[in-house]
Amino acid sequence: MKKLFAQAYIWVLLVLLYAPIVFIAIFSFTEARTLGNWTGFSLELYKHIFTGGVNGGASLMAAIKNTLVIALVAAAFSTLLGTVSAIGIYNLKGRKKKTIQFLNNIPMINPDVITGVSLFLLFVFLHFSQGYLTVILAHISFCTPYVVLSVMPKLGQMNPNIYEAALDLGATPSLALRKVLIPQLRPGMLSGFILAFTMSLDDFAVTFFTRGTIGLETLSTYIYADARKGGLTPELRPLMTLIFTIILILLVIMNVRQAKTNKK
């Protein structure tokens, strides 16, 4: 009885949580311009995405490309910077370690708006013209802390003697780094990269304040501008449905694989 009640509670919450997403997914299979208007089943909107015949012209496709490029570059650079820094921080002691860990926490606690405004003021102050580069720098600044936090526990779990042993056995430091250190840190780096990539993809506020006036649009800023004009570009519906389906499949695969390794 208790179990039934608990299950029901979870499923009611999930149904409510997924209602908007399912709603969009259903209306991705019709052609109507306004969401919530059913004009018969059609795959026209899906076709538009792949043929480029989007109502919003090339701008939606450009926004998607920008979003992906920014997220990839920012996540890659954050992973590099975050991993190197985590090794450094791990080897620090005392007050120095606490200070840098405190600074590392600030971007995670800071609300997006504050991060955005503060970076905007920085670029204004430095007379740095805003565009692609400033957005990427801004994204690196709020993504790197997550990489540092993902890699640090792996350093803690690692046996430091293995690295020393590699050196004793004649490996150069760079060889020991590549063959011993990096492979052990890889899971942490990977989850850090994924986290950074997601944070960057989903960001709106920071991009909004640091993109300048050159007309750079990411998916978020595009959707924002679109909604302000009134009415979403209909092609966003199949797009969101596709993204959601891909992520769902990836997660299921990852979960199945993890379940398998856990059994071993």
Add this chain to the structure above:
Amino acid sequence: MSKRSNWAIPYLIFLVLFVVLPLVLIVVYALQDGNGNFTLSNVTRFFTDSDALSTFAVSVEVAIENTLICLLLGYPAAYILADKNLNKSAVTVILFILPMWINALMRTLATAELFNVFGFTLGKGTLLFGMVYDYLPFMIYPIYNVLLKMDKSYAEAASDLGATPVQVFGKVTLPLSMPGIFSGILMVFMPTVSTFAISEFLTNNKIKLFGTIIQENINSSMWNYGAALSLIMLVIIGLTTILLGGDEREVEGGTI
């Protein structure tokens, strides 16, 4: 090995340039007039600007209400998810986190549209509902994590010693899950109090939140006043963090 501590230096420089300096600049711009002279007028202007003050009050109110609703709905959910007898599959946990991968603005717009279809008038009610949608996972996840790691033998010991299930929960489980509750509150309250765009979509521009006012001022080149408003927000955030012991060491060793 000691030389490897130097590897933190580039990041330290990066943090100073892209985290510390920008925050200092908020203070600097907040205390300057348009010509770069020192002034307190931006800050005093906020306290005499009834529009900004009422928006500020509404933002804090909405954020507190949203945090409370998320806690009331999220705690039982986290409890059920972490209990092996009630929930066996890890997939349900993932299902709660999955919506976060969908663009937040997109989700919000869909929510607003859903309200329209069902004939609800967009306003305070729909704003809260939509915000709970957006932030509930952020409350569930930290509480779930703490409950999952919790040593079950405490609760078992308490019930072996004759505590009723209600007593076990009130005296053992709840106090031990406090760190999760605190970080959940932090993760929901902070973004809600500063949110912008979301509130406009969910209320059809009827209710403006503090983040929107900051954005409007910055976008209309009122940098100094915008910075002053950001500074006020920063103070609120700082106070909340200290109050909730955002510092993990304090949470762990705190008098719970």
